[in-house]
Amino acid sequence: MTNSTGKAHRKRKPRANHAFQDRKRLDSPLGQVEVRLPASLAAQHEILAQEVADAAGWLLDELGDFRVVRKNLDARRRPVKAVWTVDVAQQGHVLPAIEFPIWNAAPLSSEAPEVIIVGAGPAGLFAALECLEQGLRPIIIERGAAVRQRRRDLVRITQDHQVNPDSNYCFGEGGAGTYSDGKLYTRSHKRGDIRSALECLVAFGADPAILVDAHPHIGTNKLPGIIQSMREAIVNAGGEVHFGCRMVDVLETAGSVKAIQWLELSTGRTVERACEAMVLATGHSARDVFLLMHGKGWKLEAKPFAIGVRVEHPQSLIDQVQYHGEERGDWLPPASYKLVCQVDGRGVHSFCMCPGGIIAPCATEQEQIVTNGWSPSKRDNPYANSGMVVQIDHEIWEQAGFHGPLGGLDFQRMVEQACWAAAGKTQRAPAQRLLDFLAGDEGRVSRDLPVCSYVPGVVSVNLRELLPASIAKPLVEGLRAFGRKMPEFLHPDAILVAPESRTSSPVRIPRDSDTLEHPEVSGFYPCGEGGGYAGGILSAALDGTRVVQKLALKHSLKQV
Ligand SMILES: Cc1cc2nc3c(=O)[nH]c(=O)nc-3n(C[C@H](O)[C@H](O)[C@H](O)COP(=O)(O)OP(=O)(O)OC[C@H]3O[C@@H](n4cnc5c(N)ncnc54)[C@H](O)[C@@H]3O)c2cc1C
Incomplete structure (x- = not known):
């Protein structure tokens, strides 16, 4: 200015x-x-x-x-x-010009060693960009479709209730973050250079305002273009990106990764490619990947995560509360909130709040309901939605009969399938007015439901009965506590849609704290949210960069 x-x-x-x-x-x-x-x-x-x-x-x-x-x-x-x-x-002096970053990786030499990267989410894409910086050739294997095609698969979910298990809101080019609010916050300040990750996004087309805003976000309408530009840069520099290719096996000999196998979904052909280094960036929803590793007897750990519901209010109400009745005008952004409390030693908190957003159907298989939220860059939809979730750990899933490293995942799946069954076995989601959820000792089914942004539709169900008591009870207490802090939150038109279940990975894939390789498989690098090393777009991107920096170090040592 x-x-x-x-x-x-x-x-x-x-x-x-x-x-x-x-x-x-x-x-x-x-x-x-x-x-x-x-x-x-x-x-x-x-x-x-x-x-x-x-x-x-x-x-x-x-x-x-x-x-x-x-x-x-x-x-x-x-x-x-x-x-x-x-x-x-x-006066008489000038501020130094701002140099907006440009992406300019030198083309790779034909000798560049290959690194297989499974997953083209933020972790995988940033890992690939870092490979180019390090003179390594990234070969991305992605089960989902490129952004344009992927959009058609999203329409099939909302209109036809058909979930493509390889291309949906979680799977496909850009990963789970492509059709999101694109919030770019991270609590982590240790995991690399946040500024340079933001600059990288600007270099690929993000609004430079993200470098200035304390709470930057990009928006669903802008993210696909940025991701596509990243892919083009990767391919132009000599990397490869294979869409519609689902990794189905990782081969190892004597404790070292040796090859990857993937299924070419369009032909049904299985392809095997030798590799010495593999970055696994498959995200928190790739249950088949966790099962594959578990089946091989590779070490995995169950990890605490959170489950609950998505709550939606009129955005104007949230603005009024947060801005104390002041007119929002065009100088204030649609307001957001962050709520957190403890109920009997268990955390209950808001998660991934989307001002001016939409509740999205994020199932990755047909027989499940999963919700999350997205917003366009202007955040100009009339709704404000947010996850309202309860921290869960082994005590909860073991009580429900699930044990071992996949205990949390099995519990998560049970909740998602129960919601699918309760709402009529389509992508319609079970829902309830917030006040009905909180009513009395048992809640009551809402006689009708307010207008809701969840496009596949909602079905009135008593979520108090549907959700396991281990979630429903703390959620009731947590929401009541939020109502005491912010009375308007308990609005008659506030609606709960269930479940919000993919808050973070229910599994951790261990890695050596120094080399970042899996402790049992050399050359195998768990990365990003799926490994349990990130909790959002930015932290996943930073982890992708970090893993490749470590991997490159090992590679250069080998060359010496
Ligand atoms: C609707 C929605 C909104 C969100 N909003 C935000 C937000 O505003 N801000 C934020 O920070 N975070 C948000 N998140 C979370 C964020 O998207 C994730 O934290 C982030 O994308 C994790 O990055 P990742 O690269 O580790 O994994 P992912 O983004 O999950 O990417 C994993 C990739 O691996 C691919 N894959 C999986 N299995 C295989 C296989 N077997 N073979 C080949 N490929 C495979 C998948 O198709 C996917 O593309 C949102 C998520 C959703 C779903």
Whole structure:
């Protein structure tokens, strides 16, 4: 942002208030300041310029270029404040130009060693890009379709209730994140360079605003294009991407990976390809991959995760609550929330909140219901949805009769299948008004259901009876607690849709903390969310990069 038109700004004397007098003058002609002002005013250039000049301790006339480099909101009270970090330059000086990243990997030499990457989600794609950086040839094997074709498979779910087990909301080019809200937050600050991952997304077409927003997101409409550009760059540099190819076996000899086998879905042909290094980035929903490894006797561990429901409210209600009744205007984004509490020592929390979003049918097999949420880049749908989930662990699935490393997965499958059966064995999902779910000791079936964004449709069911008590009970208490914090949350038109069950992987594939290889199979690198090493787009991408950096190190040592 630049106040290039000197004329537009009134010459204003320093304000005779203490805040200004106390403010230290920036001595250097280039610097950085923080401004904090009502968000509605921050959207007005002249007012912002004055605020920036004040923050620098300069007269408005002294202010030259300025550029917002970090945008945060303080919505704790009305009016909602913009808290922005701004780079500033005095008149006569210019801010250094921002170099927007471009992707420019040199083509691979014909000698480049191959790395097999199974899965083209964020972990697999970033692993492939890192291979190119390291002079390794990525060979991506992806069971699902390329983004365009994949869209047709999504329509078949919503319109015909037909789930293609290889191409759906979780499987296909770009992985589970392709048709998502594209939130790019991660709690991890250790797993690599977040900034460079964001810059990489910008290089492939994401809005540079993601480098500035404190809570960046991309949106379902923008993600496919970005992912397609990544794939094109990978192929142009000499990598390979094989869609419609489901990995069906990994061959090893003497504790080292030796070859991969995949099924070419269009021909039914099984293809075998030798390999010395394989990155397994198959995500949290590839149950066949966990079963394959379990069948081979390779070490796996059950991992705690969370199950619950998706709740949906009118977005306008969430805006009113979060912005304290202030008009949202076009200067505030659709509001979000984050809720968390403990019920008898068990965590209950909101998950993957999608402001202005849609509840998506995310089953990966025909006989199950799975929900999640997505939003377009503008987040301009009239609904706000979020997962509301209960932390579950071995105590819960063992009580239900499931044991061993796949105990959590079996419990997850049981819940998803029960929801499918209860709602009529289509992709319609069982649902209930929030207030009916909370009613009395047992809940009550809703007489009717409010309009809901879940396109395949919803069926009125008492979720208190349908969900295992180990989930339903803490969920009831958790939702009541959220209602005490935010009374409007218990709105008569709020609806619960079940189940939200793919919050993270129910299985961990162990890996050596130093080499990142599976402890029993050298050259085999579990990666991303499926291995239990990520919990979202950004952390999966960072893990893909990290794994290949380790793998390349080993490879270069071997060459010496
Ligand atoms: C609807 C939805 C919304 C979401 N919203 C967000 C969000 O806003 N922000 C966020 O951070 N996260 C979000 N997530 C979660 C996020 O998408 C995942 O955390 C992330 O994609 C994990 O990346 P990954 O690469 O580890 O695995 P995945 O993205 O799951 O990719 C795994 C890939 O492996 C392929 N595969 C699986 N098995 C095989 C096989 N046998 N052979 C070949 N290929 C195989 C799959 O087809 C898939 O493409 C959302 C998920 C969904 C479903």
